[in-house]
Amino acid sequence: MTTGPGERDERILVRLRVNGVEHAVRAEPRESLAELLREKLRLTGTHVGCEQGVCGACTVLLDGASVRSCLLLAVQADGHEVTTVEGLASGASASHPLRRAFTDNHALQCGFCTPGVLMTAYELLSTRRGLSERDIRVALSGNLCRCTGYQGIIAAVRQADEQWERDVPDQQHTDRQH
Numbered sequence: 001m002t003t004g005p006g007e008r009d010e011r012i013l014v015r016l017r018v019n020g021v022e023h024a025v026r027a028e029p030r031e032s033l034a035e036l037l038r039e040k041l042r043l044t045g046t047h048v049g050c051e052q053g054v055c056g057a058c059t060v061l062l063d064g065a066s067v068r069s070c071l072l073l074a075v076q077a078d079g080h081e082v083t084t085v086e087g088l089a090s091g092a093s094a095s096h097p098l099r100r101a102f103t104d105n106h107a108l109q110c111g112f113c114t115p116g117v118l119m120t121a122y123e124l125l126s127t128r129r130g131l132s133e134r135d136i137r138v139a140l141s142g143n144l145c146r147c148t149g150y151q152g153i154i155a156a157v158r159q160a161d162e163q164w165e166r167d168v169p170d171q172q173h174t175d176r177q178h
C-alpha cells in the first residue's frame with residue numbers, strides 16, 4: 001500500500017522467521033498472519049477457508065505450537081518463529097515420513113485441508129509417539145476435510161508415527177537450524 005500526501009502510513013514493521021528465513025515486513029494493524037504469509041511472503045501453501053478459526057486449513061506453527069493463522073494478527077507474530085507447510089517440503093524434510101505416509105495412504109483428494117492437517121499432525125508427532133487412533137482423531141478434530149472421510153488421513157498419521165524415529169531421528173531439531 002502506498003500513502004498519499006498528508007496520509008499517515010499506519011503499517012507496523014513485523015520481524016519474523018519463517019521456515020528458517022528472517023523477514024521484516026510492514027503489515028496493516030488488522031492484517032492476519034495468513035494474509036501476510038500468502039500475500040506478502042507468497043507462501044500460498046497455507047490455505048484460507050472459513051477465516052473464522054473453524055476449519056483449520058490455515059494452521060501453521062508458531063514457535064512449534066499450532067495456531068490458526070486466520071485468527072492471529074500478523075503483528076502478533078513479531079519476534080516469533082513460524083513454520084508453514086512449505087517448511088515440511090524443504091531441505092532435510094524432503095523425505096519426511098509424514099509426507100510419504102500421506103502419499104502412501106491416499107490421504108488427500110482436493111488437498112484444500114491438507115496443509116493444515118499436515119501441520120497439526122507434525123506438531124502431534126513432534127511431541128508424542130505410540131498414538132492410538134483415538135489420539136489422532138482427537139488431535140485432528142479441529143481440521144475439517146470434506147473429501148476423504150478421514151480414514152486415509154488417520155492411516156497416514158499412524159504410518160508416520162511408526163516410521164518417524166527410524167527415518168528422521170532428530171527431524172525437528174534439524175528443521176530449526178537454518
Ligand code: FES
Pocket residue numbers: 047048049050051052053054055056057058059068069070071
Ligand atoms: S481459515 Fe482459519 S480456521 Fe478456517
Ligand code: FES
Pocket residue numbers: 107108109110111112113114144145146147148
Ligand atoms: S482433501 Fe479435500 S478438503 Fe480434505
